[in-house]
Amino acid sequence: MASRLGVRAGQASPMDLSDTSIGDLSAACRRESEKYRRGEPSTDTYCFELFRRAVYSRDEAAWEAVVDQYRGIVLAWVLRQGGAVAADADYWVNRAFDRFWTAVRPERFGMFDGLPRVLKYLQMCAATAVLDEHRVQRATQHESLDELTDGAPQTARGQEVDGGDVETGALDRLSVAELWQAIVREVPEEGERTVLYCSFALGMKPAEIHERRPHLYPTVADVYRVKRNVLDRLRRSPAIRRLAQVVPDGVERQGVVPEKGG
Amino acid sequence: MTNIGCTRPGAVTPEAILAYVDGDASPDVAQHLRTCPACASEAQVYSRLQGRLGGALYRFDCPPAQALGEYELGLTSPEGRSGVARHVLDCPHCMAELLSLRTFLADDMALAPAPRGGPVEGLRRVVATLFVPAPGAGAAALRGGTDGEGATYRVEDLTITLGPGPPGPRGRASLMGLIVREDHDLEVSAGSTAHLLSATGEPVTAAIDELGSFAFDDIAPGNYGLELHLPGLIVAVEDVSVGR
Incomplete structure (x- = not known):
């Protein structure tokens, strides 16, 4: 908006609004926002104070007023992302506000020096809520169907995307960090570990790994050779099997044996 | 190397079976796997193993999207910024996300005042x-x-x-x-x-x-x-x- 007033977290805005009711603040915020949209001189003091009360003071009435005031703008951001997101716009609007509320604790409100930065952060929340959902969808493509879990969207680490620490399903049984450390112990050679990291953490095909690291893997066949070698080692590792349960029953009977002369 | 029980020992290598799982194999390999239960089973093992490793490890060390957003908005500490920057340089997924965030956040249309008269009026x-x-x-x-x-x-x-x-x-x-x-x-x-x-x-x-x-x-x-x-x-x- 036209003015950018610096207000420290926890302090009332320079214009003393400490006795102003939420209703009056909300009305003034709406009025000034309209002026701003018409290109007339306006102040963002009232709107910023609403945010401050909502976030810093955790005032639920102020938060409801914030959501009411900015729902339309957040909806516009959501609709700009198109596709399935726009088709379920209300859900994503709520996710954006939830994310903002969760991420901006009272002690973090000081990072905003005025309304423009608050709104930019809210805009960022509208985008990252969708990005995280895309991550989840991509991660679940790697899981076999019998490992998929019900309930809230999960990250690859089994954490609920928005708030909470829900741990469910197969991923509940392992710590990814522990799994990676076990892999590091089993695969100490960096060239081999890079293939694993690129394959499973970055989701790259061998041809992409070769393209990005030609100095390590001069041909795609080199990547396949390393990858096969490492996978065979991991499937026999008790530590990896225990952590990730990655090896199905009966694998021991399916092993490979050296070919004659090979 | 070849699989125990392969109907045509030496016809395909373990690497070729892995390439089949990755969708890169030649038609010959695909044909062999359709007729050889041992090699088909081996392909299934690789497939499950890769599926589970990928499910567990996929982007396990990527900063959350929110962290990328705070990085883009300049809200990350200097130490945090260098860590995110190092990761983004190496991770094509985070790089793509960061660029999409940058484009999205650069557009202030929803916040901009209505234009009045000329392109710079109201700025x-x-x-x-x-x-x-x-x-x-x-x-x-x-x-x-x-x-x-x-x-x-x-x-x-x-x-x-x-x-x-x-x-x-x-x-x-x-x-x-x-x-x-x-x-x-x-x-x-x-x-x-x-x-x-x-x-x-x-x-x-x-x-x-x-x-x-x-x-x-x-x-x-x-x-x-x-x-x-x-x-x-x-x-x-x-x-x-x-x-x-």
Whole structure:
């Protein structure tokens, strides 16, 4: 908006609004926002104070007023992302506000020096809520169907995307960090570990790994050779099997044996 | 190596079976796997193993999207910034997300006031003032309010450094500039431009790139005004002397 007033977290805005009711603040915020949209001189003091009360003071009435005031703008951001997101716009609007509320604790409100930065952060929340959902969808493509879990969207680490620490399903049984450390112990050679990291953490095909690291893997066949070698080692590792349960029953009977002369 | 129980030992290598799982195998390998239960079973084992490793490890060390967003907004600590930057350089997924965030956040349409009359009406206009002479800009081509030096101007959280560029032919001059925003990256858009205004001639326009730099080449020595058109903001720098 036209003015950018610096207000420290926890302090009332320079214009003393400490006795102003939420209703009056909300009305003034709406009025000034309209002026701003018409290109007339306006102040963002009232709107910023609403945010401050909502976030810093955790005032639920102020938060409801914030959501009411900015729902339309957040909806516009959501609709700009198109596709399935726009088709379920209300859900994503709520996710954006939830994310903002969760991420901006009272002690973090000081990072905003005025309304423009608050709104930019809210805009960022509208985008990252969708990005995280895309991550989840991509991660679940790697899981076999019998490992998929019900309930809230999960990250690859089994954490609920928005708030909470829900741990469910197969991923509940392992710590990814522990799994990676076990892999590091089993695969100490960096060239081999890079293939694993690129394959499973970055989701790259061998041809992409070769393209990005030609100095390590001069041909795609080199990547396949390393990858096969490492996978065979991991499937026999008790530590990896225990952590990730990655090896199905009966694998021991399916092993490979050296070919004659090979 | 070959699989125990393979119907045609030596027909396919374990690497070829892995390539089949990755969708890269030749038709010969696919044909063999359709007829060899042992190799088909081996492919299934690789498939499950890769599926589970991928399900557990996929992007396990990527910063959350929210962290990328805070990085883009300049809300990350210096240590955190270097960590995110290092990761993004190596991770094509985070790089793509960061670029999409940058594009999304650069668009202020939902927050912008309705246009009134012209493209710049309703934008905030501020005047930058001389801060300190820029060190090392020794040429006397540009004064910027001081004699014989390049100069630095400041307004709000913006720092604008102006300095002489390479001299042009026949006594012509050039001017180079860099805009830096304190604490976080400068927001520029495709329409961000710098305008050199003189009392006697047509204004000269140069694009501001994503790093905040711009340049005017082959300009007549003289006194100019400079306007920087940034998203939502016009920054004016007065009395810029070039080539004198």
